[in-house]
Amino acid sequence: MSRFLPKLWGYANVPLRQKYCNSLVRLLSTVSSPSPSVRDRAHCNVGTIGHVDHGKTTLTAAITKIQSKKGLAEFLSYEQIDRAPEEKARGITINACHIGYATNERTYAHTDCPGHADYIKNMISGASQMDGAILVVAATDGQMPQTREHLLLAKQVGIQRIIVFINKADLVDEEVLELVEIEMREMLTDFGFDGVNSPVICGSALLALREDNESPFGVKAIEELLKQCDSYIPTPQRDIVAPFILPIDNAFTVPGRGTVVVGTIKRGTIVRNSDADLLGFNQNLKTSVSDIQIFRKSVPQALAGENVGALLRGIKISAVERGMLLCATGSEDISNHFEGSMYLLSRSEGGRVKPMLSKYIQQLFSMTWNVPARIDIVPSEAMLMPGEHGQVRVTLLRKMVMTPGQAFTIRENGATVATGMITQRLPSLDLPKNKLSKASVVC
Secondary structure, eight states: OTTHHHHHHHOTTOOTTSTTHHHHHHHHHTOOOOOHHHHTSEEEEEEEEOSTTSSHHHHHHHHHHHHHTTTSBOOOOHHHHSOSHHHHHHTSOOSOEEEEEEOSSEEEEEEEOOOSGGGHHHHHHHHTTOSSEEEEEETTTOSOHHHHHHHHHHHHTTOOOEEEEEEOGGGSOHHHHHHHHHHHHHHHHHTTSOTTTSOEEEOOHHHHHTTOOSSTTTHHHHHHHHHHHHHHSOOOOOOOSSOOEEEOOEEEEETTTEEEEEEEOOBSEEETTOEEEEEETTEEEEEEEEEEEETTEEESEEETTOEEEEEETTOOGGGOOTTOEEEETTSOOOEEEEEEEEEEOOGGGTOOSSOBOSSEEEEEEETTEEEEEEEEESSTTOOBOTTOEEEEEEEEEEEEOOOTTOEEEEEETTEEEEEEEEEEEEOOOOOGGGOGGGOOOOO
């Protein structure tokens, strides 16, 4: 059984025509294979966020190149990270990509997020798996629209530590670098981060990729970045005792083996051959975990925080959707009705100008999924003004798993307008003709 994932990821005759296989081969073939001693180190999930074309993928490639020289990573070029045909055609990142590397202190799973506004839902999915983030901003541009939106979303999904990497520093003078640093520190403070103490590193990912050891913006800047990652982003204290939950980021079929689901374990410990429930999108399926792989190696168990591929018994690929939840049997349940607390962004934060009334229907994003949702203000005759907090009832078009404390985001016309947190799961509501507008919601 331990051979099922290496066979899929390593051989050239993989049936990439299958719906999920292409993106998953790209996702997991990029993860390096650290030695057993490396895996014994503390583990942290980080990632690159920021505006499109500011150099996130180039920085990711530079990190793998420098660490590969030390035997702590496998070098992945820009083309290997953005390898999907549509990404090559447009020259931008579309799907979040996971990459593994290590430092002398700990191992990292690095998520390279898309910066383009059209693929913000992929960024939300990627950011939900991070413990800390590297905000990449080009010295030639300074802050841009997606710089601000990514910071907002990072705060909303619970990221507390941000390291700023000012890229393309070799193209501007010292005065401009100082202005960009001041601007970024002010922005971090505005969004509730520690703008005073957050590390800011000036460098050039392209120079580092060319192995420039002379310039302070080349290899030296990347080494300083990794040093700050080790010291500034704390190793998270994870709950490995509670029943496990694994939000599914992707899935594919291994011919002759079965269906593999991929994601980062949020809580608990997955043990090989353990029974599990596959929940979400109105489905509650019983299964068991036949095998687990981390960094292309079969392991008997996987802990919270690790990015894994899990082989499921008796599950067809057609039944799995991105955003479903794999959890310990009987530990969670699905519903389409929840109680929560929500904050409506003000106009200065990029939110709405008009107040929100009950029966408001828009797309809701949480963890790795998004579905249409209806928001009702409590009490029902009240309204929520931009910049205000309020109690709400959330009704989803499809039954999903949402636990107390789980964050969610509401987006309207391509912009984030509200963020919130679930406080209680309520009994499911009937949706006449499967329409949210016809649901009978009591506030």
